[in-house]
Amino acid sequence: MLDNLQKQFKKGVLDLLVLDLLNHGDAYGYEIISQLDKASDGYYLMKEGSLYPVLYRLEDKNLIQNYRQASEADRAVPRKYYKITEDGIQQLALMKAEWQQFYQITNHVLKG
Amino acid sequence: MKSANQKYAEQVVALIPVDxxxxxxxxxxxxxRLExxxxxxxxxxxxxxxxxVAQEFIENIEPSALINQGKKTFNYTSKAKIMGIPLISIRVGKFEVAKGIIAIGNFSVGVISIGAFSLGIFSLGGIGLxxxxxxxxxxxxIGAFGGVAAAYMLAIGGVAVAHNLAIGGVAIATDIAIGDVAHAKLTAYMSEYKGEFGFNRLTDSAQLFTAQLNKSFPNFPKFLKRILDIVYSSTTY
Structure with missing residues (x-):
């Protein structure tokens, strides 16, 4: 049950975390996975099947965009980098504010 | 030639119901990612x-992007296996192939195969092979039975086509055809025939037909002769 709860919590904040991460710099898929893993000491260790649908969703909402960049000669396909858009930056601000409110109110209720 | 990575990726996406x-x-x-x-x-x-990997994707993809959401599906694979093949495999409501000794599904492959599209030793389906x-x-x-049936030995159907024996509304065979319209070397017909020997089922006796059968096809498979007997025994002259 706790596993499922953790999964749901994580799902709820992934869009926010990915947008925030891209707000600090463009990144490709594996880089996003690594950075989230590192920044959370392994708590947000994501599989590809969890990350890519988030990226697709954000892309479809025009909150991020992708572009290709050749990096290594031996790669069959150029790396796909993601960057945050203007809409994404605005949305991120709203999401952060929403998160703060959620965090404070939920904690307040729990302490009460 | 496809790389192992490409093949793997194709196998994953084949399991994910999206456009x-x-x-x-x-x-x-x-x-x-593999690179x-x-x-x-x-x-x-x-x-x-x-x-x-496919399951992980499915769990995280927007429900609206998933095809067949709300469509009822049923999957079952028996633990019992024969030579590594599941005894029973059922895949209903998905674009997956049921593979088992007994296979049931939209697409099925098995010894006994039942499906919209079925392939097997004994095959029953919308389209059965x-x-x-x-x-x-x-x-x-050996045998085909259906609306449109085609087989090497015996075909029975609305339209039946066979090498040895075809029985149907329209029956076409190399050897023997029995039908309202019958085309073959030896025929028993109701309305029309084309071939070397034509016996009208309303006016000609079964004995005449059988005599010609034995003369023209002395080595005709016994089980097919038995079927001919049954067909004729149900006919009154």
């Missing part, structure tokens, strides 16, 4: 089984 554009997106990213490993290990070792096949469209090696 082609979405599949291409996933496929591309899986291949790209990041810079490893000669197999894709399965690097990312996990295709089923596990087998050694013995039953179906709207049945194609069989």
């Amino acid at each position: 082609r554009a979405y599949k291409n997106r996933i496929k591309e990213d899986i291949i790209s 990041e490993y810079h490893s000669s290990a197999s894709p399965e070792d690097l990312m996990g089984s295709t089923y596990e 087998g050694v013995i096949a039953f179906g709207g469209l049945a194609l069989g090696a």
Whole structure:
């Protein structure tokens, strides 16, 4: 049950975390996975099947965009980098504010 | 020639019920991700089984992007196996192939195969292909029975086509055809025939037909002769 709860919590904040991460710099898929893993000491260790649908969703909402960049000669396909858009930056601000409110109110209720 | 990474990615997306554009997106990213490993290990070792990866995607993809949502599905694979093949495999409501000794599904392959599209030793389906096949469209090696039936030895159907014996509304065979319209070397017909010998089922006796059968086809398969006997025994002259 706790596993499922953790999964749901994580799902709820992934869009926010990915947008925030891209707000600090463009990144490709594996880089996003690594950075989230590192920044959370392994708590947000994501599989590809969890990350890519988030990226697709954000892309479809025009909150991020992708572009290709050749990096290594031996790669069959150029790396796909993601960057945050203007809409994404605005949305991120709203999401952060929403998160703060959620965090404070939920904690307040729990302490009460 | 496709690389192992490409094949793996294709196998994963085949399990994810999304449209082609979405599949291409996933496929591309899986291949790209596999390249990041810079490893000669197999894709399965690097990312996990295709089923596990597909499941992870399905759990996280927007429900609106998933095709067949709300459509009832039923999957079952028996633990019992014969020579590594599941005794029973059922895949209903999905674009998956049921493969088992007894296979049931939209697409089925098995010894006994039942499905919209079925392939098997004994095959029953909308379109059935087998050694013995039953179906709207049945194609069989020994026997085919259905709306449109075609087989090497015996075909019975609305339209029946066979090498040895065809029985149907319209029956066409190389050897023997029995039908309202019958085309073959030896025919028993109601309205029309084309061939060397034609016996009208309303006016000609069964004995005449049988005599000609024995003369023209002395080595005709016994089980087919038995079927002819049964067909004729149900006819009054």
